[in-house]
Amino acid sequence: MSNATVMIVDDALFMRNILGAILREKGYTVVAEAASGIETMKKLHDCTPDIIFLDIILPDANGIELLDSIRKVKPQAKVILCSAIGQEAIVRKGLDLGARFYVQKPFSPEKIAEALESLGE
Amino acid sequence: MDMSQYRDLFVSESKGHIQVFNELIVRLEDNAADAAAVDELFRHAHSLKGMAATMQYQAVADLAHCMEDLLSRVRSGELGFTPAVADILLEGSDVLAAMVAVIEAADSRLPDAADLVKRLAGFNPAESAPSPQPAGGPDTEPGSGDREQAGPTTDHKPHHTDSFRSVRVKTETLDRLVNITGELITTRYRLADRALRCEGAQLEEPLNRLSMLLRELRDEVFQARMLPFSFVADRFPRLVRDLSRKQGKEILFQVEGKEIELDRGTLEEISEPLVHILRNAVDHGMEMPEERLAAGKSGPGTIRIAVSRDKDCVNIVVSDDGRGMDPLRLAARAVEKGLLSREQASALTRHEAFMLICAPGFSTAETVSDISGRGVGMDAVRTAVHGLGGGLVIESEAGRGSRFLLRLPISVSIIHALLVECGPLTVAFPVNAVKRTIELRDGDIFGEREQAFFSLDDRQVPLRSLNRLLGQSSVPDPGALTPAVIIEAGGVVTGLAADRLLGQREIFVKPLGIPLCRIKGVTGGAITGDGRIVYVMDASALL
Numbered sequence: 272m273s274n275a276t277v278m279i280v281d282d283a284l285f286m287r288n289i290l291g292a293i294l295r296e297k298g299y300t301v302v303a304e305a306a307s308g309i310e311t312m313k314k315l316h317d318c319t320p321d322i323i324f325l326d327i328i329l330p331d332a333n334g335i336e337l338l339d340s341i342r343k344v345k346p347q348a349k350v351i352l353c354s355a356i357g358q359e360a361i362v363r364k365g366l367d368l369g370a371r372f373y374v375q376k377p378f379s380p381e382k383i384a385e386a387l388e389s390l391g392e
Numbered sequence: 393m394d395m396s397q398y399r400d401l402f403v404s405e406s407k408g409h410i411q412v413f414n415e416l417i418v419r420l421e422d423n424a425a426d427a428a429a430v431d432e433l434f435r436h437a438h439s440l441k442g443m444a445a446t447m448q449y450q451a452v453a454d455l456a457h458c459m460e461d462l463l464s465r466v467r468s469g470e471l472g473f474t475p476a477v478a479d480i481l482l483e484g485s486d487v488l489a490a491m492v493a494v495i496e497a498a499d500s501r502l503p504d505a506a507d508l509v510k511r512l513a514g515f516n517p518a519e520s521a522p523s524p525q526p527a528g529g530p531d532t533e534p535g536s537g538d539r540e541q542a543g544p545t546t547d548h549k550p551h552h553t554d555s556f557r558s559v560r561v562k563t564e565t566l567d568r569l570v571n572i573t574g575e576l577i578t579t580r581y582r583l584a585d586r587a588l589r590c591e592g593a594q595l596e597e598p599l600n601r602l603s604m605l606l607r608e609l610r611d612e613v614f615q616a617r618m619l620p621f622s623f624v625a626d627r628f629p630r631l632v633r634d635l636s637r638k639q640g641k642e643i644l645f646q647v648e649g650k651e652i653e654l655d656r657g658t659l660e661e662i663s664e665p666l667v668h669i670l671r672n673a674v675d676h677g678m679e680m681p682e683e684r685l686a687a688g689k690s691g692p693g694t695i696r697i698a699v700s701r702d703k704d705c706v707n708i709v710v711s712d713d714g715r716g717m718d719p720l721r722l723a724a725r726a727v728e729k730g731l732l733s734r735e736q737a738s739a740l741t742r743h744e745a746f747m748l749i750c751a752p753g754f755s756t757a758e759t760v761s762d763i764s765g766r767g768v769g770m771d772a773v774r775t776a777v778h779g780l781g782g783g784l785v786i787e788s789e790a791g792r793g794s795r796f797l798l799r800l801p802i803s804v805s806i807i808h809a810l811l812v813e814c815g816p817l818t819v820a821f822p823v824n825a826v827k828r829t830i831e832l833r834d835g836d837i838f839g840e841r842e843q844a845f846f847s848l849d850d851r852q853v854p855l856r857s858l859n860r861l862l863g864q865s866s867v868p869d870p871g872a873l874t875p876a877v878i879i880e881a882g883g884v885v886t887g888l889a890a891d892r893l894l895g896q897r898e899i900f901v902k903p904l905g906i907p908l909c910r911i912k913g914v915t916g917g918a919i920t921g922d923g924r925i926v927y928v929m930d931a932s933a934l935l
Contacts, residue, residue, distance in 0.1 A: 282435075285405045285446075288398065355442055355445075377442065
């Protein structure tokens with residue numbers, strides 16, 4: 272069990288709910304959710320999550336640019352990219368830019384556990 | 393992990409994606425160079441794929457994946473956004489919608505999409521049907537493959553994105569809230585009625601405060617039930633596109649005022665009637681391209697829906713610049729069909745002649761097509777509009793086009809009504825439907841044959857007895873004034889003489905059960921503060 276705080280960024284409520292359920296089961300506290308790049312940056316004004324799950328395709332922003340902005344305002348937050356098959360190039364770029372790990376959709380409790388372990392959680 | 397609890401959310405979000413997907417395709421057909429729209433299409437296919445894979449709906453995920461692949465070929469500039477691409481993507485979204493419907497119904501047999509998946513994967517523009525726009529034509533910008541690096545696209549925000557400030561509420565909950573609010577308002581009137589009778593009880597101040605709070609509550613509850621017109625209109629572009637392509641007609645379709653809000657119940661009731669009017673417009677209103685050319689009209693035809701707010705009402709205007717309707721021909725047709733006598737037909741005003749298309753069994757289509765023109769539709773449209781307490785006005789000019797105005801109250805269940813006493817009955821007319829009231833002296837009323845008239849603004853207006861229309865006896869008091877409610881029904885201004893006008897009141901209208909709901913002209917019932925039962929009338933159905 273962990274008591275770390277998490278933020279989930281994904282434009283699909285469905286995905287946020289599932290990921291949130293998996294994380295809560297593991298004892299994490301979801302302190303914020305966002306559905307867009309703008310919402311993410313707005314919410315990061317008010318909270319400082321330990322971990323951010325970031326979907327790399329969003330309606331108003333490209334995930335890599337958003338990652339860059341997140342790193343500037345919250346350098347201590349550990350970012351885990353969420354991607355789909357076929358987006359390896361973007362994922363690699365994201366890892367170069369400081370993302371700590373990535374999870375390929377569809378989400379499963381095992382994959383999430385693996386990602387969290389990689390952070391030393 | 394038990395995924396079944398996420399099924400409803402999956403279904404509702406998927407529907408949202410598919411809806412927006414369809415709209416974007418139709419938009420891209422108008423402007424194939426809209427790169428941001430291609431990006432957005434890609435994203436919707438992508439989201440659907442991810443969601444479906446999570447839910448382990450493999451067939452949905454595979455199909456969405458192939459559509460995403462095809463879109464990435466468009467995005468890279470390898471393919472132009474040709475009609476063939478639009479067709480196969482729309483086919484894909486139809487199958488996706490069918491799959492989601494099966495999932496929603498908790499059925500495990502998803503439709504087979506193997507053939508479509510194969511065609512999507514091996515899509516070759518050269519093999520597809522010849523199209524007016526060459527594949528990869530001038531609309532495709534070179535270098536559009538770099539779009540992955542493009543900046544944020546701000547003008548394509550999907551409208552279904554949920555924010556944390558909102559929650560989903562079942563519509564039944566909202567219906568119950570309206571019901572309770574209505575009962576509260578009725579109770580307040582009853583309380584006020586009692587307070588009047590016990591003097592010195594100092595209830596005025598708290599009653600006024602209660603009224604104010606109830607008004608606020610009513611407004612909030614109603615606001616919660618409001619949805620933008622786009623909720624029903626978003627599927628129209630696709631509908632018009634499919635119908636016009638099927639018939640080889642060229643039509644530009646525009647919707648204005650999509651953001652204007654109406655009560656969810658009203659939207660639900662009005663959706664099919666609007667589809668019918670649109671079908672008629674494409675099927676009968678709009679000419680074939682060669683006919684338009686011959687008539688000196690250049691370019692494609694236009695069908696427009698314009699929504700606007702006017703006080704407590706919303707006006708929805710559906711107009712086209714097609715062949716229009718000829719009132720004389722409509723009247724002749726009605727005589728032919730035995731709906732009117734020759735005399736009646738020649739006495740029709742222009743407006744009344746157009747309203748004939750709403751008569752049951754009336755159809756002017758020379759051929760009955762599979763799309764519309766069976767003569768049942770406009771009748772249903774009028775019934776639906778009147779059922780909502782609204783009005784329908786049809787205008788047309790032969791050779792120039794037609795215009796259908798639907799005037800609807802913003803909300804239905806709590807209305808301002810004029811209460812009228814009529815023998816032992818109290819009836820209510822929605823204030824929206826009343827033009828004005830008047831009190832007539834005996835000398836103001838003059839007769840011609842069986843019909844009584846009076847003068848209003850220098851016009852002769854027929855006067856009917858509401859008592860007689862409702863089957864009540866009336867005891868005229870000689871020398872007294874006759875109160876009358878002036879209404880407009882089907883384009884004709886008429887006065888309805890009653891025993892007494894009781895004034896305006898806010899009433900909570902409830903639907904009537906069987907058999908009362910079958911009475912012509914009665915649309916609902918309500919209870920007033922003093923416990924009186926009133927019947928809500930649709931004057932136009934009464935006459």
